[in-house]
Amino acid sequence: MTSPGSAVDSLSAAIKCNIIPNQEYLLQGSVLDQYVEVLLHRLRGLCDNVDSGPESFNDHELCFTLRGNTPNSSMVLPLRVRRALDVPDAPWQLRYVGQHELGDKNRPTAVRSSIDMACSSTIVEFLTELGCRVDFEYIARGYMFRKGRMKITVSKIFKMGSMASKPNESVEPISQSYLVELSVLAPSGQDAIAEDMRIFAEQLKPLVQLEKIDYKRLAHIQ
Amino acid sequence: MERDLDQLYTALNAIKVLRSNVGSVFETVSNGLRADHGEEGKENKFMLELQDVLTTVNNNLRDVETAAANLTPPPGPFNLGNTAYLSQETTQERQALYGQLVNSYKWTDKIREYSTLAGNILATNSFNKTYKTFSTTKRRKTQTSNHNVPPEVIENLITGIDRLFPDVTINATRPFVPNPVIQASLGRVLKAIIAFKGLMIEWVIVKAHSESSDLWTESRYKVFRKVTENCHAAMCHFYSPTMPDLAVRSFMHWFHSYNTLFSCSCKRCGNHLHSNLPPTWRDLRTLEPYHEECK
Amino acid sequence: MIDVLVTLGNTMQQARDEKQLESALDAIIQRVNDLKTSISSMIYKIENEYETLSWPTFLDNFALISGQLTSLSKLLSHDKCPTLRNLTVLPLLLSPERDDQLAQLTEGRVTTFAHDLVPDYLRTKLEPSAESKMLNLEHKAATLAYENAQKQVAAYQKVVSHVWDIVNKAREEWEVESSARGSTQQNSSVADTHLLVAAVGMGKGLKMVNNPNNQTNQGNSMIVGSQGPGRPSGPPGQSNLPPSTQPMTMNKAPSAIKTNIKSATQIHPYGR
Amino acid sequence: MGVTVVQNFPITENRTGPSTIELLTKRISALGAIQQGHFLVDCETYTSVPQLGNPRTVHILHNSEQPATVFSILETENKTIPLATDGLFDLLMIKMANFYTSKKQTKAESKGPRYEIGDFLVKLGTVTVSQNFKGVLVEVEYRPCVVPAMCWELMREFLQGFLGSTAQSAPPLYLQNRMQDIYSPIDTIHQYLEQFTIYRKAPGLRT
Numbered sequence: 001m002t003s004p005g006s007a008v009d010s011l012s013a014a015i016k017c018n019i020i021p022n023q024e025y026l027l028q029g030s031v032l033d034q035y036v037e038v039l040l041h042r043l044r045g046l047c048d049n050v051d052s053g054p055e056s057f058n059d060h061e062l063c064f065t066l067r068g069n070t071p072n073s074s075m076v077l078p079l080r081v082r083r084a085l086d087v088p089d090a091p092w093q094l095r096y097v098g099q100h101e102l103g104d105k106n107r108p109t110a111v112r113s114s115i116d117m118a119c120s121s122t123i124v125e126f127l128t129e130l131g132c133r134v135d136f137e138y139i140a141r142g143y144m145f146r147k148g149r150m151k152i153t154v155s156k157i158f159k160m161g162s163m164a165s166k167p168n169e170s171v172e173p174i175s176q177s178y179l180v181e182l183s184v185l186a187p188s189g190q191d192a193i194a195e196d197m198r199i200f201a202e203q204l205k206p207l208v209q210l211e212k213i214d215y216k217r218l219a220h221i222q
Numbered sequence: 223m224e225r226d227l228d229q230l231y232t233a234l235n236a237i238k239v240l241r242s243n244v245g246s247v248f249e250t251v252s253n254g255l256r257a258d259h260g261e262e263g264k265e266n267k268f269m270l271e272l273q274d275v276l277t278t279v280n281n282n283l284r285d286v287e288t289a290a291a292n293l294t295p296p297p298g299p300f301n302l303g304n305t306a307y308l309s310q311e312t313t314q315e316r317q318a319l320y321g322q323l324v325n326s327y328k329w330t331d332k333i334r335e336y337s338t339l340a341g342n343i344l345a346t347n348s349f350n351k352t353y354k355t356f357s358t359t360k361r362r363k364t365q366t367s368n369h370n371v372p373p374e375v376i377e378n379l380i381t382g383i384d385r386l387f388p389d390v391t392i393n394a395t396r397p398f399v400p401n402p403v404i405q406a407s408l409g410r411v412l413k414a415i416i417a418f419k420g421l422m423i424e425w426v427i428v429k430a431h432s433e434s435s436d437l438w439t440e441s442r443y444k445v446f447r448k449v450t451e452n453c454h455a456a457m458c459h460f461y462s463p464t465m466p467d468l469a470v471r472s473f474m475h476w477f478h479s480y481n482t483l484f485s486c487s488c489k490r491c492g493n494h495l496h497s498n499l500p501p502t503w504r505d506l507r508t509l510e511p512y513h514e515e516c517k
Numbered sequence: 518m519i520d521v522l523v524t525l526g527n528t529m530q531q532a533r534d535e536k537q538l539e540s541a542l543d544a545i546i547q548r549v550n551d552l553k554t555s556i557s558s559m560i561y562k563i564e565n566e567y568e569t570l571s572w573p574t575f576l577d578n579f580a581l582i583s584g585q586l587t588s589l590s591k592l593l594s595h596d597k598c599p600t601l602r603n604l605t606v607l608p609l610l611l612s613p614e615r616d617d618q619l620a621q622l623t624e625g626r627v628t629t630f631a632h633d634l635v636p637d638y639l640r641t642k643l644e645p646s647a648e649s650k651m652l653n654l655e656h657k658a659a660t661l662a663y664e665n666a667q668k669q670v671a672a673y674q675k676v677v678s679h680v681w682d683i684v685n686k687a688r689e690e691w692e693v694e695s696s697a698r699g700s701t702q703q704n705s706s707v708a709d710t711h712l713l714v715a716a717v718g719m720g721k722g723l724k725m726v727n728n729p730n731n732q733t734n735q736g737n738s739m740i741v742g743s744q745g746p747g748r749p750s751g752p753p754g755q756s757n758l759p760p761s762t763q764p765m766t767m768n769k770a771p772s773a774i775k776t777n778i779k780s781a782t783q784i785h786p787y788g789r
Numbered sequence: 790m791g792v793t794v795v796q797n798f799p800i801t802e803n804r805t806g807p808s809t810i811e812l813l814t815k816r817i818s819a820l821g822a823i824q825q826g827h828f829l830v831d832c833e834t835y836t837s838v839p840q841l842g843n844p845r846t847v848h849i850l851h852n853s854e855q856p857a858t859v860f861s862i863l864e865t866e867n868k869t870i871p872l873a874t875d876g877l878f879d880l881l882m883i884k885m886a887n888f889y890t891s892k893k894q895t896k897a898e899s900k901g902p903r904y905e906i907g908d909f910l911v912k913l914g915t916v917t918v919s920q921n922f923k924g925v926l927v928e929v930e931y932r933p934c935v936v937p938a939m940c941w942e943l944m945r946e947f948l949q950g951f952l953g954s955t956a957q958s959a960p961p962l963y964l965q966n967r968m969q970d971i972y973s974p975i976d977t978i979h980q981y982l983e984q985f986t987i988y989r990k991a992p993g994l995r996t
Contacts, residue, residue, distance in 0.1 A: 011879050020877065030710040038704075063720055066888055068840030075840070075887045094874060096881055100718075115884070117875035126872045129865050131841045131888065136720030157713055159723055174716055174723070177709035207704050218715045410936050410971065430933050432790070443908045443933040484933075484940040494943040495950070498821075498907025 021185040024114040027210040030177040047145040054143035058086040064132035091118040100215045108198035110212035153181045233289035240282040247275045371420045383474045409481045421466035426453040448502040479509040490516040541598045548589045791932035792972045795980040798925040822906035829853045831898035835889035850978050860978040871975045894919040897985040899926045923988045938968035
């Protein structure tokens with residue numbers, strides 16, 4: 001048996017081999033509340049986990065940012081923490097989500113860099129002490145489907161109510177629609193998956209219009 | 223009664239004679255003409271012979287009838303117990319019961335014989351597996367079967383044990399209805415998976431809390447494997463066919479002493495470790511910890 | 518098929534007519550042959566390639582056949598085409614002998630041109646039994662009383678119009694449905710999409726400062742976090758809180774999470 | 790994961806690092822231990838940039854016993870917060886380079902052979918701080934037991950039998966407050982960090 005290499009060595013080796021899934025391919029859309037059943041029905045037909053039925057989730061997501069005291073725009077690190085409210089024993093999830101890249105018109109999906117990992121429940125205290133501030137938080141409830149490597153979530157977004165201590169109560173939905181997201185986490189350069197996603201999104205039309213959404217433009221709309 | 227029997231015998235005899243003579247009728251008919259009938263009038267001779275035999279049969283039949291008429295019919299139906307059902311299956315081959323009945327009869331007979339012998343010998347040697355003595359002169363308690371008991375009894379026993387030791391938590395599952403498998407967690411030290419057969423402890427395996435709770439794979443830690451071995455020994459030791467619930471209770475009492483498995487030192491050598499193991503043996507009476515080698 | 522052994526009965530036609538007929542027949546024969554080959558190829562496919570045959574190819578074949586049928590019927594109804602109805606097919610020679618040429622022409626389907634087969638193949642009228650039935654019916658109709666007939670016609674019309682109504686209604690419904698399906702905006706709204714994406718991605722509408730209900734702000738440390746990642750121009754002074762107050766507001770932060778941490782640590786990962 | 794004790798083995802004047810390891814190897818083999826591969830625990834320390842306000846330190850540790858996990862310990866003025874995450878946390882630390890910078894000269898690691906003896910696991914680690922040899926760390930794990938208070942006496946006996954008089958009579962400082970808690974891998978990491986901090990401060994070899 002050889003002696004174990006240091007973890008940093010193996011990580012850099014993994015980066016070199018490009019096996020770390022650090023790119024998220026993403027399409028987003030929404031469906032009105034009264035049609036969500038139709039969509040779920042269709043997804044059940046299209047996706048892999050047919051027999052077990054859709055997986056439901058009830059997650060609380062906290063969005064942190066790490067920034068310096070000086071108003072320097074380049075020094076901002078967004079971090080997201082997600083925990084399952086319905087499965088208290090499950091590990092929490094920590095996630096870094098980078099800038100949204102739309103690419104040119106030929107590119108079927110938006111791409112953003114993403115580092116996704118499970119973590120222990122001390123994460124919120126850890127991040128707070130690290131210097132992160134909670135930017136906003138919300139609750140997402142809905143269903144998750146799988147189709148090959150693709151993940152489809154249909155979720156209702158709730159605003160945290162006045163009683164922050166009881167995340168399960170007093171929440172209000174922020175719109176009359178369900179958010180629909182189609183995403184794949186893959187190592188960089190695997191653009192073929194984007195094509196698969198486009199074809200899948202095509203199959204959900206006209207119920208849901210899944211498209212890449214320009215965040216920069218969104219910031220100005222209102 | 224005597225007369226009844228005699229008449230029964232006579233009737234049975236008459237039937238026997240009748241059967242044998244009927245047999246000879248068929249024999250005669252089947253043989254047909256024989257050489258000893260000669261050449262002349264052989265048909266006549268054969269006819270005469272047959273007539274003779276038939277007359278005998280007729281006489282016999284009459285005998286049977288008189289004998290049967292003499293019999294007094296039994297006052298009521300016989301109570302045959304389970305054997306009455308034998309009549310419902312008519313073919314002898316398919317029953318194959320007789321041999322088994324004989325065997326089991328012999329078997330129980332032998333057991334009876336041997337156990338009386340063994341009982342005598344053991345009584346003279348005064349070696350008792352439990353530290354209780356049962357005086358044979360006392361009227362014996364009604365025998366409790368220990369492998370075929372209603373589930374509630376076992377349930378009561380288990381909840382009783384659960385209440386007895388605050389630091390033992392018990393989870394029971396019942397893969398086969400009357401025979402529960404319980405998982406007894408002893409504080410934060412270890413857990414034991416105990417399978418019952420009725421009120422008897424059938425199997426014990428000791429593991430760490432982090433290990434899987436299945437009944438067959440043994441622990442990956444030497445210390446728990448050793449404790450498992452000792453539990454098997456204790457399980458046999460405490461076994462008492464007459465007082466099964468007491469056996470389980472005393473076993474659990476002994477088992478409970480393992481909550482000091484890691485923290486107590488050996489009573490004899492005063493050390494914690496011997497060949498890298500803590501004292502894994504607990505004295506059956508005093509519950510004091512000893513190393514395997516020190517006991 | 519009426520493709521061989523055709524004798525033209527009408528010799529009164531002019532040579533031009535004959536030529537026209539010739540070419541029309543050639544065209545018909547060609548169409549019919551095409552049709553035959555595509556039908557046989559389809560049968561072959563169904564019989565031999567039924568395992569690999571995909572539904573689209575099957576439909577393609579079917580479309581081909583129906584196209585050929587259409588073109589054949591177009592050809593027959595064309596002005597240039599002589600009225601074949603006026604022509605007669607007349608068998609000149611019947612023989613019970615096997616005719617190899619005929620067998621070859623018909624691909625072994627008809628081997629003899631005998632009297633028992635010819636009536637079937639060259640028939641232009643109904644079968645005699647059917648014809649007599651027809652006659653009977655016609656006779657019956659002729660003898661029917663006028664009022665009776667009128668009554669029956671009225672009843673029949675009623676039934677037909679009823680069915681017509683049902684079909685019409687169904688068609689209307691179907692059209693409404695399909696037109697509804699055609700419009701995408703009914704199932705999702707772009708505004709909602711943008712609202713949701715902006716909320717999840719940038720926290721638009723979720724940040725506590727934006728909350729009109731100001732009571733919610735107590736117990737939240739999100740005053741500091743009010744600057745979105747895309748809006749660096751936010752008030753910088755807020756994050757310069759003195760260190761002494763910072764942990765305080767932070768401790769007050771989502772107290773739900775604090776309690777959750779505690780309860781989570783009690784659950785030992787290697788516990789029983 | 791059982792209760793683990795990490796302690797320094799002092800190097801006497803007339804010995805070098807390798808010869809100390811050799812001595813311990815001989816002793817443990819004589820007790821009947823069998824070598825089962827090697828182990829490695831490393832620790833890198835990041836400190837916050839001044840723009841972030843009050844200074845904080847993040848220690849990132851890896852343990853080959855839990856190869857898919859990254860352990861982080863955050864130290865602020867009055868708090869110590871542990872965190873266990875997937876291996877990708879290292880990537881995240883690269884992203885944080887603007888806020889937390891690593892001091893390369895403080896990279897500490899302990900590596901060496903790993904032995905099994907009965908239910909005990911013994912690791913003899915050579916400690917280096919930024920490639921300089923600093924001393925010898927002995928890690929002993931008693932795997933069946935998860936509560937330090939229950940098996941401390943037993944482990945002390947084992948340590949004494951193996952290390953002689955240099956074995957400590959009291960549990961490590963970190964464990965003393967947690968004797969009744971259920972032991973978890975992060976506790977081992979805390980002990981290593983405690984030791985590494987002492988090694989870093991010591992100017993030369995630690996005796």
